[in-house]
Amino acid sequence: MKIALVGNPNSGKSSLFNQLTGLRQKVGNFPGVTVDKKSGQFKLADNQVCTLIDFPGTYSIHPKSEDERVVLEVFTNPESVDYPDLAIVVADASNLKRSLLLFEQISDLNIPTVVALNQLDTAQQKRITLNSSKLSRILGVPVVEINAREKIGIDGLKLVVAEQLKHKKTHQNLSFLSEEAEVLADTIRKEFSVSNRYVALLQAIHSDKLSFLSPEKKRLLQEKIGNFNGKKFQSDEVMSRYADIAETLDEVVIEEEAPPQTLSQKLDDILLHRTFGYFIFAAILLLMFQAVFTLAEYPMDFIDSSFGSMIELLKERLPESQLTDLFTDGLLAGIAGVVIFIPQIAFLFAFIAILEESGYMARVVVLMDKLIRGFGLSGRSVVPLISGIGCAIPAIMAARTIGGWKERLITIMVTPLMSCAARLPIYTILIALVVPNEPVLGFFTTQGFALMGLYLIGFIFALLSSWVMSLLMKSSHRSMFVMELPTYQLPRWRSILFTIYEKVLAFVWGAGKVIVAISIVLWVMASYGPGNSLQEAEERVIAENTELPEAQLENKIAAAKLQNSYAGMFGKIIEPTIAPLGYDWKIGIALIASFAAREVFVGTISTIYSIGADAEDRTIKARLRNEKKPNGEPVFTVATSMSLLVFYVFAMMCMSTLAVVYRETKSWKWPIIQFVYMTALAYISAWGVFQFLS
Amino acid sequence: MISEKIATSKLSKVAFGQSARIESFSDDELSLKLLEMGCLPGVVVTIDHVAPFGCPVCIRFNNNNQLALRKSEADTITVTLV
Numbered sequence: 001m002k003i004a005l006v007g008n009p010n011s012g013k014s015s016l017f018n019q020l021t022g023l024r025q026k027v028g029n030f031p032g033v034t035v036d037k038k039s040g041q042f043k044l045a046d047n048q049v050c051t052l053i054d055f056p057g058t059y060s061i062h063p064k065s066e067d068e069r070v071v072l073e074v075f076t077n078p079e080s081v082d083y084p085d086l087a088i089v090v091a092d093a094s095n096l097k098r099s100l101l102l103f104e105q106i107s108d109l110n111i112p113t114v115v116a117l118n119q120l121d122t123a124q125q126k127r128i129t130l131n132s133s134k135l136s137r138i139l140g141v142p143v144v145e146i147n148a149r150e151k152i153g154i155d156g157l158k159l160v161v162a163e164q165l166k167h168k169k170t171h172q173n174l175s176f177l178s179e180e181a182e183v184l185a186d187t188i189r190k191e192f193s194v195s196n197r198y199v200a201l202l203q204a205i206h207s208d209k210l211s212f213l214s215p216e217k218k219r220l221l222q223e224k225i226g227n228f229n230g231k232k233f234q235s236d237e238v239m240s241r242y243a244d245i246a247e248t249l250d251e252v253v254i255e256e257e258a259p260p261q262t263l264s265q266k267l268d269d270i271l272l273h274r275t276f277g278y279f280i281f282a283a284i285l286l287l288m289f290q291a292v293f294t295l296a297e298y299p300m301d302f303i304d305s306s307f308g309s310m311i312e313l314l315k316e317r318l319p320e321s322q323l324t325d326l327f328t329d330g331l332l333a334g335i336a337g338v339v340i341f342i343p344q345i346a347f348l349f350a351f352i353a354i355l356e357e358s359g360y361m362a363r364v365v366v367l368m369d370k371l372i373r374g375f376g377l378s379g380r381s382v383v384p385l386i387s388g389i390g391c392a393i394p395a396i397m398a399a400r401t402i403g404g405w406k407e408r409l410i411t412i413m414v415t416p417l418m419s420c421a422a423r424l425p426i427y428t429i430l431i432a433l434v435v436p437n438e439p440v441l442g443f444f445t446t447q448g449f450a451l452m453g454l455y456l457i458g459f460i461f462a463l464l465s466s467w468v469m470s471l472l473m474k475s476s477h478r479s480m481f482v483m484e485l486p487t488y489q490l491p492r493w494r495s496i497l498f499t500i501y502e503k504v505l506a507f508v509w510g511a512g513k514v515i516v517a518i519s520i521v522l523w524v525m526a527s528y529g530p531g532n533s534l535q536e537a538e539e540r541v542i543a544e545n546t547e548l549p550e551a552q553l554e555n556k557i558a559a560a561k562l563q564n565s566y567a568g569m570f571g572k573i574i575e576p577t578i579a580p581l582g583y584d585w586k587i588g589i590a591l592i593a594s595f596a597a598r599e600v601f602v603g604t605i606s607t608i609y610s611i612g613a614d615a616e617d618r619t620i621k622a623r624l625r626n627e628k629k630p631n632g633e634p635v636f637t638v639a640t641s642m643s644l645l646v647f648y649v650f651a652m653m654c655m656s657t658l659a660v661v662y663r664e665t666k667s668w669k670w671p672i673i674q675f676v677y678m679t680a681l682a683y684i685s686a687w688g689v690f691q692f693l694s
Numbered sequence: 695m696i697s698e699k700i701a702t703s704k705l706s707k708v709a710f711g712q713s714a715r716i717e718s719f720s721d722d723e724l725s726l727k728l729l730e731m732g733c734l735p736g737v738v739v740t741i742d743h744v745a746p747f748g749c750p751v752c753i754r755f756n757n758n759n760q761l762a763l764r765k766s767e768a769d770t771i772t773v774t775l776v
Contacts, residue, residue: 059731064727098730126757231723234726235729269743272745274746367745370745370747480723481750481763481764482727484759485762487760
């Protein structure tokens with residue numbers, strides 16, 4: 001059995017989804033659209049297992065954005081693999097009027113429906129009381145009171161859903177159809193054997209948006225439509241439904257005079273304040289970056305040193321062999337490079353989740369709209385841009401909520417300039433190397449400011465790039481801003497924890513697989529060379545340095561071996577291109593390795609420098625600090641480190657992002673342009689920084 | 695008739711803190727979105743917040759719905775002051 005979960009944005013739909021399915025969720029695709037499909041299994045009261053599909057939040061079946069289109073696509077196509085046997089409409093009791101609009105539309109498609117009446121506590125605060133059994137009688141379908149946040153009424157809902165699946169009750173009320181609409185609906189029904197009048201009309205007026213219709217059918221539908229005004233039909237439908245809903249609500253809702261000002265309104269007076277609003281936003285961001293640095297430091301140091309001592313211990317205990325080296329210097333060093341960043345990534349995603357859950361993100365959109373509109377973006381671009389701090393992939397997908405194509409495309413093109421979590425490891429290590437850690441204004445430190453500075457550079461260049469693009473691109477597509485400001489609410493810790501779990505897992509598996517694979521390949525390439533070049537190098541070093549004590553000699557040998565290995569050769573080949581940026585061939589190896597995914601950089605550096613490093617230099621940071629050029633100067637000088645930092649702020653080194661841009665724009669043109677402009681920006685800026693500082 | 699004409703205005707002209715009743719929309723696409731969100735003709739809206747530089751504006755209606763829209767969008771909504 002397939003059950004669809006639909007509802008307005010902010011109706012508590014996602015919490016209900018989490019409550020029903022727990023951790024048994026997976027992300028897939030809807031055929032014909034790029035929107036991610038979240039689905040999960042759950043058991044009904046009679047032990048029947050159902051698949052629950054979470055649909056994007058929408059106000060109406062008539063789509064305004066790519067995100068909302070999926071509801072129309074699936075619900076008007078009974079042949080779709082996702083077509084539900086039953087729909088649960090999550091209704092916000094404090095905003096019932098609007099929830100019922102969507103309910104009526106779904107119900108008129110003749111899909112058996114259950115209304116889950118949520119947020120009764122908010123309704124109560126707003127002094128709204130309602131009679132749900134009477135509502136159920138009028139609507140003709142079961143209505144269940146739930147509290148998705150507190151997990152109340154979930155069992156009752158399961159019971160009613162089981163009952164509805166046994167004795168399917170639908171309730172169609174198409175009294176709003178004009179005579180003209182009825183005639184059109186009946187013609188289409190007969191001609192194309194569509195069973196339902198409303199479905200017939202929806203297919204006709206939205207034929208251009210439905211991917212399951214063949215071009216031939218689209219053309220025929222267009223012919224049938226003739227002069228029928230689809231836009232007017234939609235607004236007449238909405239008005240007439242609201243009139244009907246008003247009558248229903250008169251009977252079931254008692255609305256007392258609302259209290260003069262709610263807490264949410266008082267909060268808005270401060271957070272949306274003309275001047276303080278911006279200071280507060282800036283302060284929140286600074287706090288976020290500082291916390292990422294400070295709070296994550298302890299678990300990170302712990303992980304770093306644990307891995308260090310583990311590798312050392314294993315080296316002592318295990319028999320000395322190539323296999324041991326592969327395991328410790330290759331695999332474990334690579335894994336350490338992944339695991340160490342879990343704390344920071346967890347904190348970062350927690351902050352973003354809190355911003356979204358609390359309702360503050362919508363206020364940021366309002367605050368920023370006018371400021372960034374001049375650069376060719378919309379206030380709505382703020383959500384992808386801020387989520388881009390976590391990961392560009394979900395962020396680029398979040399751009400679907402932007403209605404205008406040009407604004408959406410520009411947002412997609414510049415979002416990867418926002419520094420994502422994968423860049424955080426590189427930033428953290430290099431900042432720790434070159435920026436002294438001094439306290440500023442109590443809680444804050446110079447390193448925290450440096451980190452925020454890097455994010456700011458990314459943001460500023462995202463704005464500049466979008467400004468340039470908006471000058472180059474033409475668009476007839478209009479942009480619409482109108483958006484709802486949800487009531488503030490306390491974030492649910494359960495769901496924040498869930499988000500963290502989900503993202504960290506995705507990072508560890510997604511990035512982890514690549515990093516571990518590349519670490520092993522790298523180790524092999526760094527440990528072997530063409531012919532017996534390594535052996536020759538070793539003999540040469542021994543012959544040249546007969547006087548040296550053993551420890552130093554071994555180091556020299558290891559360095560010579562690496563230089564003559566396959567990896568060393570590669571590094572040497574690209575060294576001329578990267579030398580102007582201040583990088584040596586070892587950094588070159590890491591640059592190449594991180595081409596597919598930038599998070600590989602630190603793992604690679606960690607692997608490369610652990611080959612032939614002193615025993616005391618087991619932590620990554622120490623290894624980098626002690627790395628010396630042949631003339632004895634440190635490799636990671638201020639100029640080189642800054643140049644690397646800037647390079648990684650701009651460089652488009654993430655295959656997954658390019659793939660997602662291709663998926664979202666449906667053309668290779670945009671990911672290619674994106675890759676070229678970002679790489680050029682990275683190279684030129686890194687060159688500039690290095691030349692300036694050295 | 696005359697007094698009605700004087701009273702109609704655009705939502706974009708309504709001052710911060712003032713209320714107005716929605717009469718009609720002049721933009722098809724935008725009006726559908728507003729209608730679906732429950733912002734119908736006859737509904738009284740209050741200008742709740744005005745972002746810096748005068749745009750976007752936040753309106754409150756039906757006691758608990760809050761929308762943000764751009765000044766240019768508010769310009770397509772005809773209202774009477776109340």
